[in-house]
Amino acid sequence: MGVTCVCQVPVAEGKSVQQTVDLLHKKLEQLGAVKQGSFCVDCETYHATGNVSGQPSKLLYVMHNSETPLSCLALFEGGPCLVADANFDVLMVKLKSHFQNAKGHKVECRGSRYRYCDFLIKVGTVTMSSSARGISVEVEYCPCVVPGDCWNLMKEFMQSFLGTSVPELPSVFVAKPEGLFAPADCVDTVTQYLELFNKLRKLQIPGSNVR
Amino acid sequence: MEAPPVTVMPVTGGTINMMEYLLQGSVLDQALDSLLHRLRGLCDSMEPETFTDHELVYLLKGQQGNPFILRARRSLSHPNTPWHLRYLGQPEVGDKSRHALVRNCVDVATSHSLPEFLNEMGFRMDHEFVATGHMFRKGAMKIVVSKLSRILVPGNTENTERLSLSYLVELSVLAPAGQDTVSEDMRSFAEQLKPLIHLEKIDPSKQRH
Numbered sequence: 001m002g003v004t005c006v007c008q009v010p011v012a013e014g015k016s017v018q019q020t021v022d023l024l025h026k027k028l029e030q031l032g033a034v035k036q037g038s039f040c041v042d043c044e045t046y047h048a049t050g051n052v053s054g055q056p057s058k059l060l061y062v063m064h065n066s067e068t069p070l071s072c073l074a075l076f077e078g079g080p081c082l083v084a085d086a087n088f089d090v091l092m093v094k095l096k097s098h099f100q101n102a103k104g105h106k107v108e109c110r111g112s113r114y115r116y117c118d119f120l121i122k123v124g125t126v127t128m129s130s131s132a133r134g135i136s137v138e139v140e141y142c143p144c145v146v147p148g149d150c151w152n153l154m155k156e157f158m159q160s161f162l163g164t165s166v167p168e169l170p171s172v173f174v175a176k177p178e179g180l181f182a183p184a185d186c187v188d189t190v191t192q193y194l195e196l197f198n199k200l201r202k203l204q205i206p207g208s209n210v211r
Numbered sequence: 212m213e214a215p216p217v218t219v220m221p222v223t224g225g226t227i228n229m230m231e232y233l234l235q236g237s238v239l240d241q242a243l244d245s246l247l248h249r250l251r252g253l254c255d256s257m258e259p260e261t262f263t264d265h266e267l268v269y270l271l272k273g274q275q276g277n278p279f280i281l282r283a284r285r286s287l288s289h290p291n292t293p294w295h296l297r298y299l300g301q302p303e304v305g306d307k308s309r310h311a312l313v314r315n316c317v318d319v320a321t322s323h324s325l326p327e328f329l330n331e332m333g334f335r336m337d338h339e340f341v342a343t344g345h346m347f348r349k350g351a352m353k354i355v356v357s358k359l360s361r362i363l364v365p366g367n368t369e370n371t372e373r374l375s376l377s378y379l380v381e382l383s384v385l386a387p388a389g390q391d392t393v394s395e396d397m398r399s400f401a402e403q404l405k406p407l408i409h410l411e412k413i414d415p416s417k418q419r420h
Binding site: 048049058060074076079080081082083084085087088090091094095097098099 | 271273274276279296298300317318319320321322324325327328331332333
């Protein structure tokens with residue numbers, strides 16, 4: 001796993017989510033990227049039952065990334081994170097009287113996976129309760145694990161197909177002291193997806209379902 | 212870099228419920244060597260695996276009912292290996308003639324942030340201990356001979372005190388629910404260890420005060 005950046009791409013003016021995604025695919029193919037399968041990142045939300053009254057219930061997020069299909073990531077926003085194997089989902093079922101699954105809050109991001117030289121690009125549609133809420137783009141620069149060393153290169157690459165929607169250095173990397181390696185267990189990637197999902201959850205989409 | 216397979220169906224709900232079949236017994240320290248000798252002869256590998264593990268037992272007190280228990284175990288001899296989180300359900304009540312204790316079991320391998328994460332979930336550590344000993348395998352059966360030690364200062368695994376003058380011996384099998392021939396195989400294996408050790412079904416709920 002190399003340094004990975006996840007960002008949101010706004011829907012193009014006058015176009016639907018699907019049309020914007022198709023535009024991005026076309027731009028990537030023009031660059032010379034090759035499609036290599038699909039990907040899926042999903043997030044389930046659990047909240048603790050039986051909390052002290054007055055205190056907001058802690059939210060536990062359990063996420064899966066198709067890039068690491070046998071793993072499961074459990075995290076508290078701003079809190080500790082646990083990397084576990086797929087049986088963690090079975091354990092959460094056993095814990096259902098203590099942690100309730102907020103089924104309506106399940107978020108999924110699905111799309112195509114492109115390979116361009118040393119870059120891996122994933123363009124996904126973020127859906128919540130079957131309605132498309134936004135577009136995510138994940139760019140991974142595989143050979144490098146130090147964010148400070150390759151951020152400028154990644155930004156330049158992203159500009160070639162995202163134009164003006166290029167993001168700033170993700171906050172997960174800003175918090176790390178200079179020269180620290182991005183861990184290989186995709187915690188940083190998944191944390192960025194969680195931030196994106198929470199941001200999209202708070203957005204009010206005018207009108208009915210956009211597909 | 213090939214794309215990993217993307218599953219359309221969620222992982223939850225499709226996993227088989229695994230059950231742990233268990234028989235337990237103990238031998239005094241003086242009898243350990245004879246037991247290890249007998250097990251070496253009966254079991255699969257040439258030399259048994261030795262281990263030194265640190266286990267922490269966590270409780271989550273709910274609004275009603277019994278607290279939820281989780282066991283977190285890590286290896287002190289291989290500190291870089293993942294932690295092992297285990298949930299054990301209530302023993303299945305039923306066929307009294309069944310030879311082994313049967314209970315639902317969920318095993319999860321986790322990263323090293325497990326104790327901090329469990330605390331954040333609301334679990335509190337109830338007790339911890341160090342277990343060291345030998346592990347043997349025969350087919351699907353696992354035989355663990357361990358010496359348990361009490362930890363005198365919380366978190367300090369160097370300073371321990373042996374709990375007893377004997378070794379705990381556990382014969383277990385992990386199998387999907389409904390395979391009752393498992394306990395038969397366990398019983399016939401246990402027969403071969405008599406009279407050195409008497410392995411039997413011990414119901415943990417009957418042990419509580």
